[in-house]
Amino acid sequence: MNSYCVATYRCFDEKADFNKKALGIAVGLTVGSWTDLPEAKKAAMERHLGQVISVSVHEPDGPGETAADRYADIEIAYPDVNFSRDIPALLVTVFGKLSMDGRIKLIDLSFSEDFLSGFPGPKFGMQGVRELLGVHDRPLLMSIFKSVIGHDLSTLREQFYLQAAGGVDLIKDDEILFENRLTPIERRVEACMQAAEQAKRKTGQKLLYAVNLTGPTFNLLDQARKAIASGANALLFNVLAYGFDVLSELSRHPDITVPIMAHPALAGAYYPSPYHGIAANVLLGKLMRLAGADLVLFPSPYGSVVMPLAENMAIKHALLTEQAEDYRFSGTGADSDNAVSKPAGASAGADGKRSTLTLQTSFPVPSAGIHPGIVPLIVKDFGEQVVVNAGGGIHGHPMGTIAGGRAFRQAIAACQAGIPLQQYAAQGHAELQAAIDTWGIKQ
Template sequence: MSEIIATYHFNKVINHPEAFAEKLAVGLTVGSWTDLTTLDQSHLQGFKGRVVKTEILADITEVTIGYPVKNVTPDFSSILTTVFGKLSLDGEVKLVELDLGDYATYFPGPAFGVQGVRALLKVEERPLVMSIFKGIIGRDVTFFRQQLKEQALGGVDIIKDDEILYDVPELPFEERIQAAAEVLEEVQQETGKRVLYAANLSGPVFQLPEKAKRAKELGATALLFNVHAYGLDVLKGLRELNLGLPIMAHPSFSGAISGSPNYGLSYGLLLSKLTQLAGADFILFPAPYGSVPISESEARRIVTESSEAFPVPSAGIHPGLVKRLIDDYGRDIVINAGGGVHGHPRGAAAGGQAFIEAIAAYDGEEPGIAYKEAIKLWGTS
């Protein structure tokens, strides 16, 4: 019998963990057991939760329960409601792992993934570099074009919208996509380099499929999506449209679900495993460098779980961190920077170039000028 296996951390030592877990496994599925007739028990056996394991880990009780897949449908809402619907309301309990087993085949996963995105960009094996707009809120399409072009000229692979830029009158979604298609075509003519632009898909949820299709028609090359503010099933639905556009999952709002050590879902599970299953090609996450309160082990799990999609360590990234990023997470990553591009002494084009030079330097080439300038400003840690 196929099962979905959920592992929970209860932030206390539970004295009789097996009995506690059995009560949960029954309560969260068939609801009662000892009251049932033998005939009913026999029939309902296939729908009853099963205690897989319990363990006391210092001050935490780890409980692992298997849920028959017959109880759910292949939607995150269904699975999360079954394994963590009522239980999330029961005090200090964190869902740390969810193993869908065979049932994972019902979830699409990335359309492009690492290899597909590399093929689009014609970049075979170096880490990719992504740049983010800066100070775009309240600006118009002229500002957008200028900043896009400057960033693209530095040699970065991808430029992404600010996740707080929506479909606003100053700079509408369609206008951004059309402007970007033109600017990036110009850049390709000038430099030979293809650059992707990830436009932030936003707006009323049931209009998103049409907006995404329209984006593709207008020449969009990727989509950014605030998946955790919308819901994982919305990403899954968009992915299942097979738009031919890679999708970048932004971690915005995920701290509301994963930030606490004792509640919600672990970052590795939410940001990476489930988001990849839903169809993200890029998984942005806060890098554990600088001030972001994500631990190195959590970050490592995010990268490990992102086995098909590109993990994108973000926040406070500058060229001096490139060596550490590659050493920590390998070459199948996207190095993502905002201030670390725009803050370069010679502007955003030199800022992007500095990242490309940093990767080349990692691979043994002579350090370039832009890279040296960046290191002088920001150091190497």
């Protein structure tokens, strides 16, 4: 019995026969040719043949739409037998050549159980990160260094301490801090973890420091080992600059004993166009989780570098869903007519029962433009399972960086208690009040 991974494309064309186009994809990206094969050969090749699952045409008859808005969403099932169990093989198969074929965007991926079984997924995941921190009952708070380039160890150490002392749960390196003479990774980790210890004596809380893993690809594992040996308890990684497979191999490696935080650097080269690229829920959602990211940063819908809320919610769903059916395609090769039998309940497994995804969840980290007055919106959109991530909203607090952290923790506490921010601030929370006076409350 054949199993398949399924790619969904949105394909724009003013006059294409989309059914014909879908068939062309299914054949062209698998066995190459079909109708001219002898019947005997067809029988042998059928297990390698791609299958058209669905074609939904959107005719441009809405108000303001023109012929250029005509598109179809096309689902193609690719036999697992055609590719190895790695993300480069899957992406090259489903969107290698096809990405260059006109106005076409990869908008979803589903995986066969067999393909999924090749991916252990996040080693820690959301629950694992919570366990490391001992915090289970509220959104986490993360802080980003204000500026790091050109600064020495003592300056970074001081910045780190001020962030930690305000009560943040995680601190991340700037993603543009590479190996450099002023703050090489081992000494940076040592200095920052000392500052973390110092802050812990004051706050009593644990903290994860995600140090930026950089340099030549074939040296990353050694670099990570060095960082961990120096005391690093998390890693930051620019996944898209290195490829999903590197994350996948790092995350599953037994020597990587700390969570990996995926940074979305370069993601804007892929997701924003409606006509080209790879949708955010695939790029920063499903593939990041599959490759083993324990936390995933992505542009929030709240600041200046924005992503629409609907796309944020699609990423959140991809990172947090526990329904196997959201990741899995359970159709099987049928006996005839080159058709794949799709299970009756589209959201249920082959046996009709819902089941739990074996991949751990990844912590969503909507980023950019976050200040304490936005926390209620974040909680409304994401619930408790979110990392509130701020840079300027902490360092720019009028009472200083420590107060910046406190104002966020107060905002989070207010949300947990179900008390409006303004009212909570008035109950003697001066740092939150000052933050509200500075940035307001976003509704």
